[in-house]
Amino acid sequence: MAVLLLPVSLIAEEFWASTPSEISAALQQVQPGDTITMTNGIWTNAEILFKANGAAGDSILLRAETPGRVLLNGSSRLRIAGSYLIVSGLYFKGGSRPSGSVIEFRENSGNLANHSRLTNTVIVDYNPSNINTDYKWVSLYxxxxRVDHCYFRNKTHSGTTLVVWLSNTPNYHRIDHNYFAFRPELGFNGGETIRIGTSDWSMYDSYTTVEYNYFEECNGETEIISNKSGHNTFRYNTFYNCDGILTLRHGNFAEVYGNFFFGANNTGAGGVRIIGEDHKVYNNYFQDLYGSGYHSPLVFMNGVPNSPLNRYFQVKRALVMFNTFVNCRNTILVGAGKDSELSLPPLDCMIANNVIYTTNSGQIIDYEDTPVNMQYEGNVMFGSPLGIDANPGITAVDPQLVFAADSLWRPENTSPLIDAAVGNYPDVTNDVDGQPRDAAKDIGADEFSAEPILIRPVSGENTGADWYPLSISVKQVAPGANALSDAVQLSLPGDILELLPGEFPNDGNIAVSVALTIRAADSTDRP
Structure with missing residues (x-):
């Protein structure tokens, strides 16, 4: 008798957990493709280790029952270890850590996370009482x-918000579509929003991509983003009213393109600061940046001879091209920081096909130190004194920019920028909008084109967690000890709490940190 053996079809399972120990128990059973669902509620002092191995195309998911309704506070933290894991929908609010990280892509130094993802998650006000207490909110190993579609707000203490930690092999991480918001000035170093690497590892490559993120009032310190490793890409991000600057602090071969910097006339708002070798800055749009010194719209630092890893390497072969600067003060600062230690000026750099239009700057270019073999070609700079001797690579002509319907200054159809770029720059195939460049390229970030716009500035509307803030939720609260305080902690802005008849004893005062409506469910029988 012939026997036909059929493959067993594996059906993904869902495991429910209401405590960290139940998550641990579920992890003993999960297979690739399975889901662990954390029940809605308040998880206080939760030590969660999400340690498992999924498979390519078949990740294991740890998620909130309802995005935003699993609230972690106290000293709660999450560690992710293994491969092909996804975490989604968690809400860390109002807690703190003594050290380390709130979310960490490793169990320990010997067990890291790979091919894993943190998404649709929020960390808000997760601060200690002492601002000198240093811990990170997210550490990538x-x-x-990937960290995407997350919201990070109001980090007030020491420690970078999100850090990429390096090893002797490239990371290839992706940080995208996140909303980084309202980081107040710290007053000392350690207030970066993103840092990739450290000075010790700065000569190693990371190949991390930071794209489509929105940075709003990230004022922790001078360096909003601190690049401290090689071959990283920063593209399609939007910076709004940030008191700081994207800093290529250590490492080489960074590319900064397609970003939007809106300074809102903030006297601390800067653009890009260049340190090190072989960086490219192109197709960026800078508007209303009033920063100066290290916060200028474009800064070339001076370097230290035989610099140690933690100081300043000489700027060499930087290429700044096809950028647009509008209404920016102190637009280009060259040789910043010159003193007896920082004595090496920028070397062999090119500034090409940029447009600068400003009527309120003392001078457009400021040489704090004289660069060596800095070349200019195809630039249009107009509206304020140039600041350096006349140069054949800089033309003072009205660029004829108009304020377009999308609130960007763009060349009108008679602009002298159109088809006027000089030199051969084959890497620049598109413009800041993602539109293709013509064979005869335009000067500045924007190519005059009737093609569809593919890339626009991002905002809080299209970055961050899709549930924060949630639409108004009406929740009935049954009477009981601490029932009201628990419901308040789990609430999001705009929620309505309806109290059922009965008594609501509580241990101490109830702290309300978001706008809520608390009312009786039955107006004729009030609790």
């Missing part, structure tokens, strides 16, 4: 990990 391993390789090929």
């Amino acid at each position: 391993g390789v090929n990990n």
